[in-house]
Amino acid sequence: MKLLHLDSSILGDASVSRQLTREVVEAFRLAESQLEVSYRDLVADVDGHLSGAVLAAKGTPAELRTPEQSRLADKAQAVMAEFLASDVIVIGAPMYNFSIPSQLKAWIDLISVAGVTFRYGANGPEGMVHGKRAVIVATAGGKHAGTPGSAAHIDYLRFLLGFLGIADVSVIAAEGLNMGPAVRDTSLDAARNAIGTLAETTI
Template sequence: MSRVLVIESSARQQGSVSRQLTQDFIAKWQTEHPADEITVRDLAVDQVPHLDADLLGGWMKPADQHSESEQAALQRSNLLTEELLAADVLVMAAPMYNFAIPSTLKSWLDHVLRAGVTFKYTETGPKGLLTGKRAFVLTARGGIYSGSALDHQEPYLRQAMGFIGIHDVTFIHAEGLNLGNEFQEKGLASARAQLAQVA
């Protein structure tokens, strides 16, 4: 049995293409892997605060010097990090907002990219500690950005995942969603065809 962690980040609950892709992924995965455990964390519903002084204090100060807010911030980071550590497969659903990922997803990443926990510094540079995991990134994009210099989504997420040791990352893009019906239908069909192969 494997554990699958799904991270939703669309601000919309209704009409969200990235959420549609997530449901397609989960349905396909459950058919192929019925014994697997799937956990969904919805960052639009259960928002993760931005990186702040309380979280930095929770990470850096000795436990006996934590304020209540620092302790609460550390506990939240620990919970999110433990979910990631326990997962064999990570699925991130990310609409493109202003050429990049939603700020909610960035906040989640800021809580789980932790020195000494998900990566460590060595004499030869940083080393990711989450080797052996797979990741899938399901994106929804109004335009067509794959391979474009305007795409700050895929390069950033590949870098972030690789930094913590996750190098097996598959991106599935639904593109052209705001370019008219023909582009929208083509973009969704392409994404769903790729989804059918992932499990």
């Protein structure tokens, strides 16, 4: 089984989502001894965003690409291949300004490609990615559950993954992380309990 582990927090060692994604991956590792893990730190990748130059590079036949276009096209291809090869995707998704970090959006822009991961048919859009499972590790400084439009980072990721064909999506949520130690600890305990439950159903 192949697992793709993604982190997108800019907070380095102080990041809660980075800590929790590690714990989720560890839970999968304990349940599946043959687990192969690929790790991508989306923040370390400073030129990860989709741009006109990347689109032009992908649209240029390989033999006509400049060295820079080859680098851009190869990188986009590597991100897609890694995604397609994975059985499980663990996504660290902190809430930044009521959305996901731009680095995570940049990754989504590289793996959402018409004709590869989705297509438009007579009945509308159709996901082309099947047989994968996703775990979203969603963190937030405030408490948002139950307020309208509040879990925008979680809702967007669920929708996007569903659009691509991934219906098996679990969410480990830790909210209120910046609301003082008591709220933070309660929230982290709940997230860790959820990871424990996830581990029981990993395979």
